[in-house]
Amino acid sequence: DTGVSQDPRHKITKRGQNVTFRCDPISEHNRLYWYRQTLGQGPEFLTYFQNEAQLEKSRLLSDRFSAERPKGSFSTLEIQRTEQGDSAMYLCASSLMARGAPYEQYFGPGTRLTVT
Amino acid sequence: AQSVTQLDSHVSVSEGTPVLLRCNYSSSYSPSLFWYVQHPNKGLQLLLKYTSAATLVKGINGFEAEFKKSETSFHLTKPSAHMSDAAEYFCVVPLDMRFGAGTRLTVKP
Numbered sequence: 001d002t003g004v005s006q007d008p009r010h011k012i013t014k015r016g017q018n019v020t021f022r023c024d025p026i027s028e029h030n031r032l033y034w035y036r037q038t039l040g041q042g043p044e045f046l047t048y049f050q051n052e053a054q055l056e057k058s059r060l061l062s063d064r065f066s067a068e069r070p071k072g073s074f075s076t077l078e079i080q081r082t083e084q085g086d087s088a089m090y091l092c093a094s095s096l097m098a099r100g101a102p103y104e105q106y107f108g109p110g111t112r113l114t115v116t
Numbered sequence: 117a118q119s120v121t122q123l124d125s126h127v128s129v130s131e132g133t134p135v136l137l138r139c140n141y142s143s144s145y146s147p148s149l150f151w152y153v154q155h156p157n158k159g160l161q162l163l164l165k166y167t168s169a170a171t172l173v174k175g176i177n178g179f180e181a182e183f184k185k186s187e188t189s190f191h192l193t194k195p196s197a198h199m200s201d202a203a204e205y206f207c208v209v210p211l212d213m214r215f216g217a218g219t220r221l222t223v224k225p
Contacts, residue, residue, distance in 0.1 A: 033213060035213075035215075040218075041217065041218070042206050042215035042216055042217050042218045043160070043206070043215045044215075045212075045213040045214065045215075048213065091160070093160075104150065104162045104165060104210075105160075105162075105210070106162075107159045107160040107161075108159065109158075109159050110159065
């Protein structure tokens with residue numbers, strides 16, 4: 001399988017619990033992105049990595065959110081003390097960035113989080 | 117920072133008629149621009165991309181878009197809509213990872 005994969009596909013959690021999502025990018029891609037998408041809205045950028053370095057975080061990303069990409073391969077996104085407002089689809093994408101050119105992002109199927 | 121504005125949140129066309137989905141960008145220079153499509157319960161897929169080469173860009177499924185610097189636009193078109201085109205379409209500035217709000221395309225039989 002050469003696509004972007006995400007695990008789990010669905011997560012239901014109670015308010016206040018911590019959750020962690022995993023993303024496995026396309027193997028040769030050096031960039032990895034996390035987005036959040038709510039119903040009827042476009043994907044909202046959260047953060048991205050180039051190799052293992054986290055280069056940018058959205059101001060919308062509260063301190064309860066943390067992301068890692070320890071070996072420059074897979075990434076995890078953790079949400080601590082979840083709130084109902086965190087309910088959304090969390091999308092991961094990867095791309096190849098070379099010579100400053102923006103190559104297309106390949107998206108995974110997403111993890112749908114429901115906070116009850 | 118660059119940004120995009122998708123001028124219509126919803127477009128409805130009849131099958132076999134032309135499709136026009138509008139996107140304007142704001143930038144002090146010519147940006148790269150992409151269009152993505154998201155079918156219900158499916159992942160986002162790249163339709164086409166403009167990266168400062170030819171201003172008329174052809175994509176998958178018969179879609180194309182024309183970059184017009186004078187109008188700061190990158191509208192998506194298709195000559196004849198098909199039922200399978202019903203989806204959400206997003207105009208994107210890839211360098212800033214910014215998506216437009218999306219345009220929902222409905223195709224009536």
